[in-house]
Amino acid sequence: xxxxxxxxxxxxxxxxxxxxxxxxxxxxxxxxxxxxxxxxxxxxxxxxxxxxxxxxxxxxxxxxxxxxxxxxxxxxxxxxxxxxxxxxxxxxxxxxxxxxxxxxxxxxxxxxxxxxxxxxxxxxxxxxxxxxxxxxxxxxxxxxxxxxxxxxxxxxxxxxxxxxxxxxxxxxxxxxxxxxxxxxxxxxxxxx
Numbered sequence: 001x002x003x004x005x006x007x008x009x010x011x012x013x014x015x016x017x018x019x020x021x022x023x024x025x026x027x028x029x030x031x032x033x034x035x036x037x038x039x040x041x042x043x044x045x046x047x048x049x050x051x052x053x054x055x056x057x058x059x060x061x062x063x064x065x066x067x068x069x070x071x072x073x074x075x076x077x078x079x080x081x082x083x084x085x086x087x088x089x090x091x092x093x094x095x096x097x098x099x100x101x102x103x104x105x106x107x108x109x110x111x112x113x114x115x116x117x118x119x120x121x122x123x124x125x126x127x128x129x130x131x132x133x134x135x136x137x138x139x140x141x142x143x144x145x146x147x148x149x150x151x152x153x154x155x156x157x158x159x160x161x162x163x164x165x166x167x168x169x170x171x172x173x174x175x176x177x178x179x180x181x182x183x184x185x186x187x188x189x190x191x192x
Contacts (some may be wrong), residue, residue, distance in 0.1 A: 042177075080108045
């Protein structure tokens with residue numbers, strides 16, 4: 001879940017980085033509702049997936065940035081993802097997901113884009129993600145395709161224990177959820 005948030009933030013920031021020659025230092029990015037963000041995990045029995053519902057999400061994100069050499073630095077570029085917008089396939093799994101994230105106390109995952117660096121063959125975003133009140137920074141590689149809109153995609157592998165979250169166990173410990181999750185995102189972005 002945390003990874004998904006990071007990926008979304010990275011994607012938004014990368015989009016503004018690639019079009020810096022066209023964008024102003026202040027702009028608003030819109031995330032299309034056809035975008036995909038999913039958290040993929042596994043248990044000792046099978047795999048599971050939680051999809052983020054962009055229909056219930058405020059799809060505009062204001063960005064303020066400054067370009068310096070091959071980096072773009074962002075000021076207060078924060079994406080707020082409601083935990084309740086994730087769908088894991090059924091009510092029981094959704095309830096477990098929200099319990100894991102301590103949603104009653106921390107109802108949102110915050111993704112704060114700090115900077116984007118375009119290298120010779122790759123693009124990386126530095127993102128600070130806050131889950132259940134704990135913040136961690138990650139460098140996330142992303143891929144960007146430019147057509148009429150920008151397509152930003154990537155993957156991030158995270159350990160939920162980095163956020164002081166304990167992998168749930170079910171059926172008296174017979175089913176154990178792995179602490180490692182993968183966040184996959186494919187975002188469709190455009191300037192408002």
